[in-house]
Amino acid sequence: MPVHATFTGTQIENGGTLFLQNCAFCHGKDAGGGESGPDLTRSALVTADKEGEGIGAIVRNGRIEKGMPKFNLADGEILSLTAFIHAQQDKAMSQTGTRKGVDESDLQTGNAAAGKQYFEGAGGCSKCHSETSLAGVATRFKSLQLEMQMLYPRNVKSKVTVTPRGGQSMTGTLEYQDEFTIGLKDAAGMYHSWPVAMISYKVDQPLEAHVTAFSKYTDNDIHDVLAYIQTLK
Amino acid sequence: MKHTAREWGCMSWNKSVRIVTLLAGVACCAAPLAAQNVTDEMLKHPPRDSWPGFHGDYTGRRHSALTEITPGNVANMTLAWTFQTQQNGSVKSTPILVDGVLYFTTPDNIWAVDARTGHQIWHYTAPPNKAFHIGQRGVSIRKDRIYYMSSDAHLLAMEAKSGKILWDVVVADSNKGQWATMSPLIVGNHVLVGASGDFDNLQGFLRSIDADTGETQWNWYATPPVGTAKTTSGGNIWMTGTYDPELNLVYFGTGNPTPVLTGKVRPGDNLYTCSIVAINPDTGKLSWAFQPSPHDTHDWDAVEIPVIVDAPFAGAPRKLLMQASRNGYFFVLDRTTGKNLLTTTFGPTNWTLGVDKEGRPIPNPAKEPTPDGRLIAPDESGLTNYRSPSFDPKTGLFIVSASPSYSLYFSKAADGTYGWAGADYSLWSKGVLEAIDYKTGKIRWSHELGQRAGSGVLTTASGLTFSGDSAGNFLGLDTATGNTLWHAGAGGPISSTPITYELDGHQVLLTSGGSVIYTWVLPQAATKKMAASK
Numbered sequence: 038m039p040v041h042a043t044f045t046g047t048q049i050e051n052g053g054t055l056f057l058q059n060c061a062f063c064h065g066k067d068a069g070g071g072e073s074g075p076d077l078t079r080s081a082l083v084t085a086d087k088e089g090e091g092i093g094a095i096v097r098n099g100r101i102e103k104g105m106p107k108f109n110l111a112d113g114e115i116l117s118l119t120a121f122i123h124a125q126q127d128k129a130m131s132q133t134g135t136r137k138g139v140d141e142s143d144l145q146t147g148n149a150a151a152g153k154q155y156f157e158g159a160g161g162c163s164k165c166h167s168e169t170s171l172a173g174v175a176t177r178f179k180s181l182q183l184e185m186q187m188l189y190p191r192n193v194k195s196k197v198t199v200t201p202r203g204g205q206s207m208t209g210t211l212e213y214q215d216e217f218t219i220g221l222k223d224a225a226g227m228y229h230s231w232p233v234a235m236i237s238y239k240v241d242q243p244l245e246a247h248v249t250a251f252s253k254y255t256d257n258d259i260h261d262v263l264a265y266i267q268t269l270k
Numbered sequence: 271m272k273h274t275a276r277e278w279g280c281m282s283w284n285k286s287v288r289i290v291t292l293l294a295g296v297a298c299c300a301a302p303l304a305a306q307n308v309t310d311e312m313l314k315h316p317p318r319d320s321w322p323g324f325h326g327d328y329t330g331r332r333h334s335a336l337t338e339i340t341p342g343n344v345a346n347m348t349l350a351w352t353f354q355t356q357q358n359g360s361v362k363s364t365p366i367l368v369d370g371v372l373y374f375t376t377p378d379n380i381w382a383v384d385a386r387t388g389h390q391i392w393h394y395t396a397p398p399n400k401a402f403h404i405g406q407r408g409v410s411i412r413k414d415r416i417y418y419m420s421s422d423a424h425l426l427a428m429e430a431k432s433g434k435i436l437w438d439v440v441v442a443d444s445n446k447g448q449w450a451t452m453s454p455l456i457v458g459n460h461v462l463v464g465a466s467g468d469f470d471n472l473q474g475f476l477r478s479i480d481a482d483t484g485e486t487q488w489n490w491y492a493t494p495p496v497g498t499a500k501t502t503s504g505g506n507i508w509m510t511g512t513y514d515p516e517l518n519l520v521y522f523g524t525g526n527p528t529p530v531l532t533g534k535v536r537p538g539d540n541l542y543t544c545s546i547v548a549i550n551p552d553t554g555k556l557s558w559a560f561q562p563s564p565h566d567t568h569d570w571d572a573v574e575i576p577v578i579v580d581a582p583f584a585g586a587p588r589k590l591l592m593q594a595s596r597n598g599y600f601f602v603l604d605r606t607t608g609k610n611l612l613t614t615t616f617g618p619t620n621w622t623l624g625v626d627k628e629g630r631p632i633p634n635p636a637k638e639p640t641p642d643g644r645l646i647a648p649d650e651s652g653l654t655n656y657r658s659p660s661f662d663p664k665t666g667l668f669i670v671s672a673s674p675s676y677s678l679y680f681s682k683a684a685d686g687t688y689g690w691a692g693a694d695y696s697l698w699s700k701g702v703l704e705a706i707d708y709k710t711g712k713i714r715w716s717h718e719l720g721q722r723a724g725s726g727v728l729t730t731a732s733g734l735t736f737s738g739d740s741a742g743n744f745l746g747l748d749t750a751t752g753n754t755l756w757h758a759g760a761g762g763p764i765s766s767t768p769i770t771y772e773l774d775g776h777q778v779l780l781t782s783g784g785s786v787i788y789t790w791v792l793p794q795a796a797t798k799k800m801a802a803s804k
Contacts, residue, residue: 058403058421066447066469070693072569073651104651104722106763109358135684138693139643143682146642181695184643184678189697215720215741217757248698251676252618256636256644 038130042088044120052121055114063105068125069138073104076138077122078129079181089119141180144263152265155258162262165246168269175270184263189247197221199231199238211240308368308411310458314515318772321367323510324408324453325658326769329578330512332660334770337732338777339792344734344746344756346793350778351388353787355379360724360765361782363408364453364658366416367771372780373411373430374787377403377421377451380433385773388789394433396420401449402466405765407510407656408453410461412481419450423465425479437484441465441477447689448472448506455511457520457551460487464507464522468569469689471496471528474505474543478554488554492524492542502536504528505543509573509656514589517606519548519557521591523573526566531639531681531692539564544572546593546601548608558608561630562595567638568621568679569650569694570597577661577668583611583709592708594659594670596652597621599631600711614711616654616704617674618647639681639692649677649696651722658726658767660735662749667705667714669735669749673722675699701740703727705752715752717745726767736779738764744781744788760784 044052057066063074070076077083086092093115099107110118129136156162178186185191195211199219212228213220219238220230231238308322316322318336325332339347355361357376365374371391372383378396383389401422409416411430418426422444427436441463442448447470455462460478474492479485492505504527511522527536527543542556544563549556562572572595579590583602591605598619602612610629621637637644651673659670676699681692701719706712725738734755735747742763746756762784770779776795781788 054400057400061469062402062404065690071469071690073649073694073696075695076693102721106359135682137682137685139680143641143680144643181678185695185697188645188678189676213741215739215743216718216745216754217743251645251647251698252620254645259645260642 038127039084041086041123048117048120049124052117055118056121059108068122069129078126079138083122083126086119089115092119092122139181144180144184147260147264149264149268152261155262156265160262171269175267183266187263187266190244193244195240195242197238197240199236201231201236307413313456321769321771322411323366324364325512328513330575331577331579332658332728332767333662334730336730336770336772336777339734339779340732341734341748341755343792347756347790348793350789350791353383353388355785357785360763360784361787362405362765364767364769365780366408366411368411373409373416375406375408377406380409380418382433392433401444405451407451410454410456412456417454417461419452419454419463421449423448423450425461425463427484439479439484446470446472452508453510455513455520456481457513460551462511462520466506466508468504468506468526468528468530471503471688473503474507474524476507476522476549478551490549490554490556500537502527502540502543509575512576512578514578514605518550520551521546521548521576523576525571525573526569529687529689529691530569531567531679531690531694532687533565533567533638535687544570546572546576560603560608560610562599562601563597564630565633568646570652574654575658577659578605579661592668594654594668596655598648598653600706602708612711616706616713617672620647639679641680641682643678643680645676646679647676649675649699650694657724660727660729662729665749666708667749668708669703669705669727669729671723671725671727671737672702672704673699674702703737717747717752725764728768728770730770736768742783
């Protein structure tokens, strides 16, 4: 069982009310997943959290890129929420028999040999990846996380090259992009931005192939490739 | 007769008194009349200087006849005022405007604000309650009362002038898992309301409540009583419907069936979940129903606005109803009979085996959630959702904020048959404004919005489209081409739909971003106001 601080019954109860009002729609009433939000009882971040240091940071800052807004809650409220989430995780993990939600054992229906063939052939995966470049991926990611990472890797930054009119090109990590503005971080970590109308720019989109692949896979292909990827420990 | 100055003075003094008395009399006797008197006629044909219901008018088109702000001058718009709600969440409501007063909400909060200044007239805060606080879409108005659905699914009638509660009736028991976000649809003396709640197996309903007394007039249930063997529960109605006064029919979309992600215990089409229903507002009797998602297992409520349009279709004038549905399909129906005229997709979908002879998508059983997961497009939030679309009659474009997306759907025996009963994970999504030609279903232009965006759409008769992108930019586009003509950063996520109205002879655009309301006018309107005040 995960180790965390001890919370009072009142903290858990107050946290339950706050959770219902603010979190339950996305994460489910029991924190086991709801509309668009993940199952928090299976969250590595929750498991690592001791007394709100991890959970609190997410609640306060949100995960804007994943659609989670930030919440302006007081310290005591954050602690209560943390108490409730830990209590729910403890409950889910101490459950006997088959647990609800996605288990690693559910994700073993593919054929690794067929997956390797698809990876190297029809899937076109080997245009960018190889067994060497993916070595250890099944150790770094497990279960559903591995499958999600395989289908559309998270936290991959794009590179952008910006050429201001009549100026020197600059290449860096794409930090901001909307219809009107491009922002990048240079090698030294400095942020620069330009109005789109005053530059030409090129964003490399390493993940575009993953988007294109969505409309090509069958469910069997996905399970086969997952079985193959699961061998890359 | 000759009058002395004094006599004149005296007379004019007398006259003044009389005038003052007269004015006082007017003020005194007219006071109840001067308070808002929103009539049925006004709701059917909103004056230019009002926005008296969620959609503005009853059609759900969110199209304004105002033309002062044009493609040529929209870039000159300037900020008139902002109103800071100073709340946690973002404003998701559509404000209503009557007699120069704006009313808008966030969960547990209602404000009445002077439309000329942004000055607060009153602010209501609800008592603490445990219900979900995911959004509040606005209040509605009739005569001198506003109607508000609380988070815990009560309907409150309040004095528009003060926010004083006149009555409070329970619409659904929030302890059982229903909650409310809806702006009621008011038709005559019927206040039409529903509730949300698919985390539990509950019966979806539409209720008509007497606007004067708060008494229930009728209930229409989307599904059989909970526990009826081999049938579905759910079908919650949580978005404001539309109304055709000539046919005397209201149109509502119903929500998904429960249990949500497993369909085994509820075989068949699961009527009337994920349906568009036409109901007589006086009797509560169903006239017709059309089901965008038979036997849904992906949480694709069909509550998206059923937009009413009178326009030619296949050469003949028709009374049409259009919906861009969460499941990725765009439908055109005859709203007299419910007969399907067009079914098409407006983005990636992979869950059907085609379309049946009634125009309904045929769900592919192989795409129902499984223990090892199924790749599904769109994701659970859908190709669109509660974000209001707009119909522009001049171009024949139905413009919707769409979100192409892919996800994984899981369900296994251990997930049970109550409430969610599975799990789903979005893998990728983006935001794009799609302009659909209603006659063909073809997309005429697309405007990228970055990630999935939260703003609805407004069009105006001058050829403008207003919406917002995922980075928090308000956008003013050319309706004909989708090209950007104006933008401004909101400083927060845009989660509502812009509205427009006339105030003191000039057009105003109202938007919200984060927890702040913004109003925009042309510079000459602002200047005239300043000149008048000097």
